[in-house]
Amino acid sequence: MNSQNPKAMSNDTRCVFFNTDSEDYRCVVILTVKRATGTFSLVGCIFMLFVIWLLRRYHSLAQKMILSLTVAAFFDSVGYVMGDLHPEGSLCDFQACWLTYFDWSALAWVCLITVNLYLNLVREISTNRYEMSYHLMAWGVPLVMAFLPLLKGYYGPAGAWCWITDDHVAWRFGIWYVPLFSLIFLMICCYARIICVANVRMQSWLGTFNPERERRKVSLAEEIKPLKWYPSVYLLVSIFPLINRLHNAFYPQDPSFSLTLLHVLSAPLHGLANAFVFGLDRDWWSLLSPTGIQLGLQSRLCDRTRIGEYHPGAVRYTQADLVDLSDDDDDDTNVLFYSPDMTLKDRGP
Template sequence: MAENCTWFGSQPSTSKQCLYYSLRTVIHDAQVTINTVKRITAAFSLAGCLWMLLLIWLFRKYNSLAQKMILSLAVAACFDSIAYLMDEVIQDGALCNFQAWWLTYFDWCALAWVCCITLNMYLNVVKEVGTDRYGLVYHFTAWGVPFILSCLPLFGDYYGPAGSWCWITDEHVAWRFVIWYIPLFSLIFLMMLGYLQIIYVTKQRVITWSGTYDQGRERTKILMDVEIKPLKWYPCVYLAVSLFPLLNRIHNAFYPSQPMFALTLLHVMSAPLHGLANAIVFGLDKETWSQLTITSLRLAFQSRLCDSTKITEYHIANVRYRSHIDEEDSDSDEDNIVFSMPSMTLRDKGP
């Protein structure tokens, strides 16, 4: 067995050395596979985010508050995908801490925007409260609170190598659950309860809306169909992509020295997919899907890039009325605007 075992051209002399080198080869190949899968899924996620941002810009889907919140969610998911595209950092240091902070911050930003979207729907549907004035509050919460939470592990030097990327190290497992997993699934549970109440209230109002035509009720129906219904899938998407990372981190907490390849692979496949999943949900919107035609895309690009319409001020002092235009006047460089009326002679008719 030892005579047939080689490692980069060297010839081990014992079976223990052969087994050691074989295990190192397997671990190295597994790590390469995991890193490759991570980069591929992160690249797809980044492409989905960019496509989502392109459609938002192209079709001007940033007018209402709900659309602006989806735009902010796409931006957060885009930067989160960039964090997973970074090279794996083996040694602890400033670069590793920066990658861990970046990942924690934008993971939290994406989750915070999903929570804000759900809260906004709850206030609109259940409480019937107008939320346009809450835009700045949403931005302060979704960008500010994650910054504070992501900086907390820096003070205790809890960031470091944590598998395929830098995050909170295995020596501080409790911080992983306090900073991320316990708040994550608690918020997802609260969002699911909120959606159940939203669905219940919506069905009750559909029953009460049957009858005579009312313009306010019809406007509310259209608002719910266009803006509220597509938003209900974003928390479900976040739950789906966070399940395998939770299971893998729980396994790491109980068996830190025995990582499971299958769970780790599912972890790196699902964790970077926030952006791609959001883009899929965004594309499932009926209005957005109906616009994804060659003609609509061409007209939208023309409207965005080729619109040369100019609106200038009209000055009545520059207008002269003439019964006919002479050749000398037509060749002049005057800025006056001339209205030619050959069949009509202007006369002073008096008062």
């Protein structure tokens, strides 16, 4: 019995990354880098949530979608920071299911933000009534993708964290990598179409000079700029994990330290990458100056102003009072982008 205890202890403390002792320097490096990148991503998500709260960017549909993306990326980062070495067991299955769910949820919100922008700008459709459908898709589909491997019993140690094991390579690519890169390709095509339509519309706006219309033209170009980086960011943080998983598929008994290191450097950075994309918005940085933060905190914490309801009385209009309101297009604040001459159509199913 005593001869079996050291063996059991060595199995519990072994490095599941490289099938060596847990004191192996490679394991120490991988764990340290994994914690660091996960923490950076977590901090980026917390910063984004703070800015959204400070600037009250959660009223329109587009802003709510970005908030939901940030929440998904936050919990995804928590999964990467979670634990150290995970042998097979319930904790390992929990981390694997957690990571699969929130990886998919963050990806789903990025795709839906792209679809929402496409419907608003290219198809000229108001998408406010799709909000519940967006939430059902972004939180429901990942649930299915996360629980399928769990029900099959395919989760286990899979490198620097728990996921689908090396014995089920087809499931790894079917559940994540093939859909991921297919959706990235579709998003790139979608943004190319969006940018093309936006450029045509900005060049074709004619008529008398309208300061508000000119401001919208500049705002349209500036706001599309950061969002178009979402597919590129996801491609950058996913390319090394794909290469490492391909190496694992061909050489399951010989994991590469350099590829595993690049994997843990890039895979947990979804939250930080989203914060980087947000940081490309110049309006945000102009509002996040020391004075802007101070005013924002005062508004959030100290302002107790209450606006009462206005009850209009009876009004009579004469023909001379009627004006052309065709240039007044500020009524739809839930649309991410739209041109001043464009009327969004609330099309039925």
